[in-house]
Amino acid sequence: MKEIKIFSPATVANVACGFDVLGFCLDSIGDEMIIRKISKKGIIITKIEGYDLPYEAELNVAGVSALALIEDANPDCGFEIEIYKNIKPGSGIGSSAASAAGSVFGINELLGRPYSNTDLTYFAMKGEAVASKSEHADNLAPAIFGGFTLVKSISPLEILEIPTPTELYATIIHPQIEIKTSEARAILPTEVALQDAITQWANVGSLIHALHTSDYGLLQRSLQDVIVEPYRSKLIPFFDDVKQAALNAGALGAAISGSGPSIFMLCHGPEDAKKVENAIQIVYAETNIEFDTYISKINTAGIKIL
Amino acid sequence: MKEIKIFSPATVANVACGFDVLGFCLDSIGDEMIIRKISKKGIIITKIEGYDLPYEAELNVAGVSALALIEDANPDCGFEIEIYKNIKPGSGIGSSAASAAGSVFGINELLGRPYSNTDLTYFAMKGEAVASKSEHADNLAPAIFGGFTLVKSISPLEILEIPTPTELYATIIHPQIEIKTSEARAILPTEVALQDAITQWANVGSLIHALHTSDYGLLQRSLQDVIVEPYRSKLIPFFDDVKQAALNAGALGAAISGSGPSIFMLCHGPEDAKKVENAIQIVYAETNIEFDTYISKINTAGIKIL
Numbered sequence: 212m213k214e215i216k217i218f219s220p221a222t223v224a225n226v227a228c229g230f231d232v233l234g235f236c237l238d239s240i241g242d243e244m245i246i247r248k249i250s251k252k253g254i255i256i257t258k259i260e261g262y263d264l265p266y267e268a269e270l271n272v273a274g275v276s277a278l279a280l281i282e283d284a285n286p287d288c289g290f291e292i293e294i295y296k297n298i299k300p301g302s303g304i305g306s307s308a309a310s311a312a313g314s315v316f317g318i319n320e321l322l323g324r325p326y327s328n329t330d331l332t333y334f335a336m337k338g339e340a341v342a343s344k345s346e347h348a349d350n351l352a353p354a355i356f357g358g359f360t361l362v363k364s365i366s367p368l369e370i371l372e373i374p375t376p377t378e379l380y381a382t383i384i385h386p387q388i389e390i391k392t393s394e395a396r397a398i399l400p401t402e403v404a405l406q407d408a409i410t411q412w413a414n415v416g417s418l419i420h421a422l423h424t425s426d427y428g429l430l431q432r433s434l435q436d437v438i439v440e441p442y443r444s445k446l447i448p449f450f451d452d453v454k455q456a457a458l459n460a461g462a463l464g465a466a467i468s469g470s471g472p473s474i475f476m477l478c479h480g481p482e483d484a485k486k487v488e489n490a491i492q493i494v495y496a497e498t499n500i501e502f503d504t505y506i507s508k509i510n511t512a513g514i515k516i517l
Numbered sequence: 518m519k520e521i522k523i524f525s526p527a528t529v530a531n532v533a534c535g536f537d538v539l540g541f542c543l544d545s546i547g548d549e550m551i552i553r554k555i556s557k558k559g560i561i562i563t564k565i566e567g568y569d570l571p572y573e574a575e576l577n578v579a580g581v582s583a584l585a586l587i588e589d590a591n592p593d594c595g596f597e598i599e600i601y602k603n604i605k606p607g608s609g610i611g612s613s614a615a616s617a618a619g620s621v622f623g624i625n626e627l628l629g630r631p632y633s634n635t636d637l638t639y640f641a642m643k644g645e646a647v648a649s650k651s652e653h654a655d656n657l658a659p660a661i662f663g664g665f666t667l668v669k670s671i672s673p674l675e676i677l678e679i680p681t682p683t684e685l686y687a688t689i690i691h692p693q694i695e696i697k698t699s700e701a702r703a704i705l706p707t708e709v710a711l712q713d714a715i716t717q718w719a720n721v722g723s724l725i726h727a728l729h730t731s732d733y734g735l736l737q738r739s740l741q742d743v744i745v746e747p748y749r750s751k752l753i754p755f756f757d758d759v760k761q762a763a764l765n766a767g768a769l770g771a772a773i774s775g776s777g778p779s780i781f782m783l784c785h786g787p788e789d790a791k792k793v794e795n796a797i798q799i800v801y802a803e804t805n806i807e808f809d810t811y812i813s814k815i816n817t818a819g820i821k822i823l
Contacts (some may be wrong), residue, residue, distance in 0.1 A: 228717070228718070229722065230718075231715045231719075232715065232716060232718065232719045233720065312687075327558075328584070361696065361722045361723060361726065362719065363719050363720075363722075363735075363738070363739070364716075364719065364738075369738070371723055371726050371735070372723075373726060387614045395707055398713065400711060401710060401712075402708040402709065402710060402711065403708065403710075403711050403714055404707060404708055404709075405705065405706065405707055405708065405709050405744070406707075407615055408535060408709055408714040408717065408744070409537045409538065410715065411718055412535070412536075412538065412714075412717055412718040412721040412722075413538045413667065413668065413721075414535070414668050414669075415718040415721050415722045416535065416538065416539070416667045416669075416677075416718075416721045416722060416724075416725045417677055417720075418722075418724040419726050419729075420667065420677050420679060420725050420729070421721045423725075423726070423729045429669075429677070432669070432670075432675070433669070438714070464786070481761065491822060499519075509680040
């Protein structure tokens with residue numbers, strides 16, 4: 212195989228209670244990438260469509276993760292990468308993770324799969340760090356593994372694949388405002404109340420149990436964030452209105468996707484996901500802020516070969 | 518049925534990372550209780566053997582929980598309770614919970630089981646509060662439900678039953694020192710570092726996943742407490758030595774049982790549990806502190822009718 216075309220999906224990190232550790236993978240939103248073996252060693256980015264991103268491999272998240280992989284693999288060839296970007300950078304649904312994960316996934320396929328998904332996540336973290344200034348895997352892991360993932364630890368890197376209930380859908384709203392990840396980080400306290408932390412880990416535990424048992428009612432009761440949302444929701448206009456409208460329309464939960472500004476809702480079945488989408492569109496249609504909405508089944512496969 | 522004899526087991530609360538929410542049930546250590554229908558309404562405690570505890574129902578944890586139940590049920594009879602106490606009060610393996618849970622379990626059986634396990638936990642919390650000055654359920658839930666439990670929330674009370682891997686054993690050491698629950702509470706900070714809280718909820722999530730998947734290796738990597746143990750372990754002489762000896766001998770994890778002074782180890786299989794017991798006996802045999810050790814399979818049934 213000389214060339215591969217892939218779909219690299221958008222992802223939702225944090226998942227309400229699971230700040231910095233949980234994530235899940237979307238199906239209907241993502242980038243496309245073509246990766247091609249070339250004789251000249253190294254990584255060349257030959258095309259970027261959709262958004263204005265750097266072509267220098269050392270400055271591009273897809274390039275940096277690819278460089279990390281080939282530094283380890285030292286293959287007798289190089290790779291050129293074409294990026295067809297659909298996920299807007301800074302939207303909070305894993306735009307940089309899709310790029311960072313996609314390039315290493317594609318190169319691994321072209322090399323005959325020498326690396327595990329955890330290895331790929333490790334290389335992709337090097338690219339993700341270019342965008343977010345810190346190595347984290349909560350968007351990368353669901354993009355690469357698919358479904359729900361729990362990043363148990365970063366060092367050593369350990370990723371757990373959590374089962375996905377079959378009728379679970381996500382509705383996403385992306386308000387077209389900019390929130391810098393650095394700002395979203397800076398707004399968080401360095402210390403939290405022990406009582407809140409206890410509530411949060413009870414919810415993390417019950418969310419994992421709910422995913423294992425396909426208990427949608429328990430999912431609903433577990434999708435609560437008492438630690439991060441009180442701070443970060445202030446950065447997203449009409450967050451409380453969207454959340455309330457979504458819950459009223461039958462969402463199992465609504466919370467900030469990653470560091471925002473996107474908000475995700477989890478829903479039981481496509482009809483509820485559609486009702487929720489309608490309800491949140493009504494909220495945002497009354498504002499001056501442009502927005503997009505998406506509905507997606509949870510993508511249990513992750514990155515796909517097209 | 519006029520009379521019932523039950524075995525009410527000891528339990529381990531917190532389970533390393535799951536402070537205030539997780540617990541599991543022991544099999545080989547517990548109290549026995551006889552509960553008998555009597556014509557006179559109310560609760561009478563007629564016998565207490567093993568330890569010196571109050572006979573007045575309003576001052577006794579088993580009495581208070583029983584009173585809470587009959588206040589709700591308003592049965593046309595009363596109950597007398599005999600308590601054969603084997604679990605030393607203040608040992609950190611759920612002595613008061615065994616009493617509080619046992620009385621309501623027995624009365625519920627004699628009344629034809631009008632109440633659910635969650636109802637019984639609710640009544641038992643009233644008794645538990647007499648001993649610990651606060652209503653909590655992290656020892657009660659495993660005593661009543663058996664196996665591993667997660668107290669998702671206290672109000673409303675919601676208890677989740679988490680699967681128990683079949684080859685899981687506990688080894689317990691009870692150093693004969695006194696730690697007051699109030700002191701163990703007071704030593705805790707009211708605020709914790711967000712980074713530590715993230716580590717803790719990653720461990721809670723992965724522990725729940727490990728219990729669902731019977732992944733003993735992951736259990737081992739999840740049984741870490743970065744929040745409470747650094748404070749409370751100081752109250753237990755030779756805690757670090759016991760923990761290290763247990764881990765060296767093959768324990769999956771070692772942590773404080775409840776608020777101590779008991780220390781529990783989880784082990785894969787009875788042989789490992791025995792090796793761990795030997796290793797920790799050697800540590801404590803070199804001290805001046807008296808101690809008991811126990812080995813128990815995880816009790817998935819909870820309270821048993823004898």
